[in-house]
Amino acid sequence: MESMLAPGRGARKEQGGSRSAADDTMPGAGTIVWGPDAPLDPDAATTAGLLAADPDSARPRPRRTPPAAAVVPLAIEHVAIVACDGSRCIFPDSTVLVNAQGVIERIGESDALDPYIPREYRRIPGRGRFLMPGLVNLHAHGFSDGALGAFGGPKVRAFHAFRHSFLGRTARARRDLDFARSMMAEQLAAGVTTVRTGGDMGYEMVALRDAVNAREMVGPRIVASGPTIGTPHGRRTSRRMLDASTLEAARDSCRRNIEAGVNCLSLSITADAGDDIDVSELSHVQMTERQIRAVCAEAHRRGLLVAARCLSSQAVHTALLAGADIVEHGAALDRESLRLLRRNPLSLRGWSALVPMLFEAQTRATLPQSELGQSDAARANARLVCDGVAKGVRQADLADVAIGVGTDSGVTFMPQYAMWRELDALVRFGGLTRAQALHCATLQGARILGIERVTGSIEEGKYADLVMLEGNPLRHLRELESPTLVVARGVALWKPRPRRLPELDRMLDVI
Template sequence: MESAVGRKAREPFALEHANVASGDADGQVVRDMTVVVGAEGRIEGMAPSGQVSVPRGYHRIDATGKVVAPGLINAHTHLFADGKPLAVGAGGPRKQQAVMALIHGPIGKAYLAARAQASAKALLNSGVTTIRTLGDAGYEVVALRDRIDSDQTLGPRILASGPMLSIPGGHGDPYIALTSSSPEEARLNARTNLEHGVNALKVAATGGVTDARELGVAGSPQMDEESMAAVCEEAHEAGVIVAAHAQSTEGVRAALRAGVDTIEHGSRMDDEIIDLFRHNPRSLRGFSGLNPTLSAGLPLVKVSQEELGVSDIVRANSEQVVKGMLEGASQAREAGIAEGVGTDTGMTLVTQYNTWRELDLLVRFAGYTPAQAFHAATQVNARNLGVDDVTGSIALGKDADLLVLDGDPAQDLSVLAAPKLVIARGWPVWRPRIKRIGSVERLLSEF
């Protein structure tokens, strides 16, 4: 990742004669505009090109025929893997002990730090300027976030969760979770993460697919409502939002009642759940959002078991929860719920560079228009994550999180697959490079 050390200030610049995509749900584009970015990395001017006087000393970039759009936001990432098929299943006690010893030893920590930095670079080069991690092995992403924030290295804005919060033997345990058996213990685990500097938290309301050993575990209730409420209270007091892994109607309901701010994956909804998404009195901001993560679910049911190397149990669990995820995603769109975009990067066939594919899946499987999907990945995500005051749209005073594209994403989402220029908080990534994984791309092309 390119180092920012030694640069006294960002170079101010202007993108001239660009067509600006707003990121609004109606896909509005304003033509022949100039966007001026100051040395602090914020947007300090935007007007028709004929009406703008670019200050002397600003680098002028001719964007004629290009579209300038807000940077993408990916609200559900893991930085410990690249998206190649994972070896699913929890493994036996000896295997778990060996893996845990490696992860928390000096070699493992160094690897995880390097892997996190490489993953963040891949996300940024693909046009993602803000991410939230939701389940880290330790606090390696917190450290990376701090280096980015202090301009020691270039990367996306990061909301880092640290380990997720689960129950003994539950989803994520033991590799990427702290576990608890009571509301008091859950509160202490939340406090531990907060003391380590996280600015996001995640609870496991239900079981998951990747570490399920029996049919029906995925979606089965795990952390109880009282424990999740204790986590939310602790987090909200610190101004930190809470996500919940939830893959059943029962799990989603309990998590929303507890006050979580976003539901990850989701399931079929009833009227009570829809109302709680819209008006959630225990959430930090009075509503809750949904990230259906279709990128993580659909490959597990659309690609052959032989190609994925998964068991009959994993396939059956996947089919059960993915059906609910699809139903929930469509219901959310129809009900006007704040449905954002998160891909679950690092999971099987979910690369760090394919965020745009989640938008395409929302169009193909949840009834979205391209403009609505792009809106979800920018403005909706920014609001759901509580960063809409600084990013998610192109407006005066906001950070310059921008993409320069060959076309309008509100008309053709595929233009997001290869941005010509990525700008993160005013730092440009010239000629962003995306190293694709051929075997994964081949499998994704099958559906």
């Protein structure tokens, strides 16, 4: 971290200080800092209809050309930089310069840099505030805001029944794209600048990824998985999955996703914690090692990562033996699984990572059954999974395994803006420190996706994926709930405000 600062400068404790009067001259809440004079309405940029769906095509197509996401050079001044490298290092009174390509070009002490800031750079006051890398969410969904309905309840069943009806097939591509676009805007407003989707309705996230990369719209960097690959008699939501019931079907489903343009694969190899099944069935692995290995081999030939949904120790072990690069949701880990996580000869890069979803597990295990629509069997499953996920996090931490952060945003009771809650759960229930949790949600997450050279930390030469907060996240992770500024590849959003679900927030606050 010292290399990113002026020569001879070291880490020091943060210093307080009141914000300057320049704060009052900044744009209003939710404004995108596009040009030096006239801010653009964020609704026009982040939620405008940018793409249309073609029901006859695997991928949605552009509807009209949206305004380009122009980058205005920025100078974030007099801010305290939180390293997010696993330590508690903070570099006070720093200035970060972001060029017109959205890349960090200079970092140093404010007194040294301020006299040399070019006039065309928009100055953003940071005195008394904290700047950290943008968050990396390794598991999110764009098909819901998290308040769709109870697990396995009639609303969910009716929703999936409609989606697979004649009318549903015609309308769903457009609806999926429109909704996913708004959900990615919610992620960005919550400080998430990189999202890996953990299973999509179709290929709407591929279209959004391409639009963001082309700067046709403002959004987080997207790693799109496409539809999850699984068995038709597996999870209760299997109708949105691609078939992997046989070895050849698994290969075909993998190729279908790859041909559609995904840059990651998602497998589901166990039942859901909310399924109304006997506890003994929860550990059953629904794909064979050969089937999983076939998907991994096909994906790895194309240079793509494979993530496997695992809710039992047996499933984790099987997935790792087959070459899975990421095991997600999680469970208690045996010695062999810990060894394979650190060194996996069949994975793409020779090691694998754990992406636990501890807060989601806590919601299913602790919220009232009446609110969740849970049977007694489903509650027993949820408690078993919750205990296993927490134990797995502690084991992985002690074994120096790569741990990332995913929220499962989009499933019931998991809103798109809940990233800070997952970090808090990793600290309270998984035994990590706040510094470790922030590292897992930034640089470690980027490393797991293989993009650590371009994002994940505040360094010269990397893209400006940044979050500015009013308070120190090393003291209170809830500071992440309301960012003052979010910067995604150089495009700055001042005081973003995700659309909140107050009743749901009150329920989640008691966990």
